[in-house]
Amino acid sequence: MSDADNPATDADAHAHHDHHGHEGPGYVTPQAAIEESEPEEVAYVIGLYVGTDVDAPDFLAVVDTDPDSSTYGQIIDRVEMPNRGDELHHFGWNACSSSCHVEGLERQHLIVPGQRSSRIHVVDTADRRDPELVKVIEPEEVFEHDLSAPHTVHCIPDGKILISMLGDANGELPGGFLELNDDFEVEGRWDTPGDIDMNYDYWYQPRHNVMISSEWAAPKTYYPGFDLEDVEAGKYGRQLHIWDWEAGTVEQTIDLGEEGMIPLEVRFLHSPVSTHGFVGAALSSNVFHFYEDGGEWHADKAIDVEPREHDDWDMPVPGLVTDLLVSMDDRYLFFSNWLHGDVRMYDVSDPANPRLADRIWAGGLFGPRNPIEGERDVYGGPQMLQLSLDGERLYWTTSLFSTWDNQFYPEEGEQGSVMLKADVNPRKGTMALDQEFLVDFGDLPDGPARAHEIRWPDGDCTSDVWL
Amino acid sequence: MSHALTFEWADGRTARVDARPDETVVEAAERESVALPFGCLTGACATCTARLLDGHVAYRRPPRGLKPDQREAGYVLACVAEPRSDCRLRVGVDVHRELVDNPWK
Numbered sequence: 001m002s003d004a005d006n007p008a009t010d011a012d013a014h015a016h017h018d019h020h021g022h023e024g025p026g027y028v029t030p031q032a033a034i035e036e037s038e039p040e041e042v043a044y045v046i047g048l049y050v051g052t053d054v055d056a057p058d059f060l061a062v063v064d065t066d067p068d069s070s071t072y073g074q075i076i077d078r079v080e081m082p083n084r085g086d087e088l089h090h091f092g093w094n095a096c097s098s099s100c101h102v103e104g105l106e107r108q109h110l111i112v113p114g115q116r117s118s119r120i121h122v123v124d125t126a127d128r129r130d131p132e133l134v135k136v137i138e139p140e141e142v143f144e145h146d147l148s149a150p151h152t153v154h155c156i157p158d159g160k161i162l163i164s165m166l167g168d169a170n171g172e173l174p175g176g177f178l179e180l181n182d183d184f185e186v187e188g189r190w191d192t193p194g195d196i197d198m199n200y201d202y203w204y205q206p207r208h209n210v211m212i213s214s215e216w217a218a219p220k221t222y223y224p225g226f227d228l229e230d231v232e233a234g235k236y237g238r239q240l241h242i243w244d245w246e247a248g249t250v251e252q253t254i255d256l257g258e259e260g261m262i263p264l265e266v267r268f269l270h271s272p273v274s275t276h277g278f279v280g281a282a283l284s285s286n287v288f289h290f291y292e293d294g295g296e297w298h299a300d301k302a303i304d305v306e307p308r309e310h311d312d313w314d315m316p317v318p319g320l321v322t323d324l325l326v327s328m329d330d331r332y333l334f335f336s337n338w339l340h341g342d343v344r345m346y347d348v349s350d351p352a353n354p355r356l357a358d359r360i361w362a363g364g365l366f367g368p369r370n371p372i373e374g375e376r377d378v379y380g381g382p383q384m385l386q387l388s389l390d391g392e393r394l395y396w397t398t399s400l401f402s403t404w405d406n407q408f409y410p411e412e413g414e415q416g417s418v419m420l421k422a423d424v425n426p427r428k429g430t431m432a433l434d435q436e437f438l439v440d441f442g443d444l445p446d447g448p449a450r451a452h453e454i455r456w457p458d459g460d461c462t463s464d465v466w467l
Numbered sequence: 468m469s470h471a472l473t474f475e476w477a478d479g480r481t482a483r484v485d486a487r488p489d490e491t492v493v494e495a496a497e498r499e500s501v502a503l504p505f506g507c508l509t510g511a512c513a514t515c516t517a518r519l520l521d522g523h524v525a526y527r528r529p530p531r532g533l534k535p536d537q538r539e540a541g542y543v544l545a546c547v548a549e550p551r552s553d554c555r556l557r558v559g560v561d562v563h564r565e566l567v568d569n570p571w572k
């Protein structure tokens with residue numbers, strides 16, 4: 001057996017570049033990610049000032065997640081963007097485990113789009129604790145391709161980057177996909193304009209030559225805020241699009257119906273042989289299980305969150321399933337009920353029949369205002385989630401989208417977000433809120449900020465894909 | 468011809484800037500380092516919503532982020548609105564907040 005076959009005997013087992021026994025970024029398999037990854041020491045978290053009167057640009061925060069550090073649970077660095085008004089939202093790596101065969105490529109650059117501005121930033125994280133903005137693609141360059149409102153960033157094999165775009169250059173439909181090359185230059189459109197109408201999140205499973213994309217609405221519809229009239233007028237999405245990944249064409253469209261209003265995050269199981277995954281329908285507060293059977297794709301409602309009466313509300317409050325993720329071992333599904341205020345953990349060993357394992361209440365309309373005694377108030381409910389690669393630590397932030405926050409949780413903008421964490425016991429299927437960890441985005445030099453998506457330097461449960 | 472813009476915030480603060488011909492309200496404010504909220508700068512997101520108290524504006528691009536009744540009520544999108552006279556505008560993030568209530572409450 002050569003050293004390459006058995007990285008554990010390699011004297012350089014923990015050297016920065018070659019500790020996984022392969023040439024490129026990431027891990028050979030999801031199981032390798034679980035076994036070989038070190039606990040996350042820093043998190044990259046989006047912080048924003050859009051939607052407040054604070055006169056400062058949005059930023060990327062570096063949060064210390066090392067419990068042995070004296071700055072545990074604190075923001076230790078911030079990369080300010082050059083302009084105001086971006087609404088930084090979702091972001092992603094230039095490379096993930098789908099490129100682990102590509103020699104010389106590293107998971108080093110974060111692609112950080114502005115959801116409102118359509119500006120795309122590139123941040124170099126060579127120094128993990130002190131990342132640096134190295135490039136900005138201005139909105140005009142994006143509008144040239146008749147696209148706007150960048151959302152999900154996935155690296156695609158061989159160094160390219162694909163970004164789902166929710167609108168055309170005017171903030172109307174249709175959306176599409178923008179491709180960047182490995183020098184972070186706009187290469188052009190990936191799809192054929194008009195293949196889809198609405199767009200939002202997407203995930204690809206290359207071994208099955210499939211990609212699935214979901215739908216929010218036209219930017220001009222959701223940007224200003226949530227209006228029920230727009231729902232009644234059919235301006236919000238409820239479809240999934242099944243793509244031929246190689247050809248970049250839509251092969252099938254699934255209408256999720258009334259129970260699938262506003263399908264947002266799409267998560268395939270991590271195992272590259274799997275044809276199962278989940279999507280959360282935010283407005284209908286359901287989780288759908290999608291899968292392939294006999295060459296056709298199907299989506300069935302697998303979890304139904306019941307609305308709840310609230311004294312201050314005229315209508316029962318929907319949970320609003322805004323984010324979900326699958327643990328790296330494909331055993332657990334976590335999702336957030338942003339309006340109710342809980343984050344749930346389901347055993348999805350049988351993906352068609354999820355079983356509620358545990359849940360935590362923090363903030364929101366029904367959770368405790370003070371989930372950690374002696375610490376500040378929490379307003380918004382659990383929202384963007386991120387799980388450690390070993391599945392033992394779940395983190396979340398509380399802001400959804402500045403204008404929607406302002407409608408449902410006005411205090412979120414005034415007091416700022418928090419980032420919280422639960423310790424997860426995957427063997428028992430339980431979670432416990434970490435009483436030592438609260439990152440206060442309300443306490444920053446420029447004023448209170450919102451916090452959104454979270455990423456790890458060594459790969460994520462919400463972005464790594466395997467060939 | 469340039470036009471005088473007077474901004475009024477909810478907290479009582481005011482500011483005055485001169486808008487050059489063909490400048491939008493946001494461009495004039497930015498040039499004189501007065502911070503107004505904005506996002507898309509293309510008339511789609513309504514982050515820059517202001518309330519026109521006096522004067523009139525013409526739109527450089529269609530104000531897609533506002534619904535017809537909101538326009539009728541005097542709301543304008545400062546990023547695509549070019550002043551056509553001296554204007555007095557209520558600005559700040561709370562102007563936008565007036566547009567979007569919690570629809571269920």
Ligand code: FES
Nearest residue numbers: 506507508513546
């Ligand atoms: S900044 Fe988006 S509409 Fe004015």
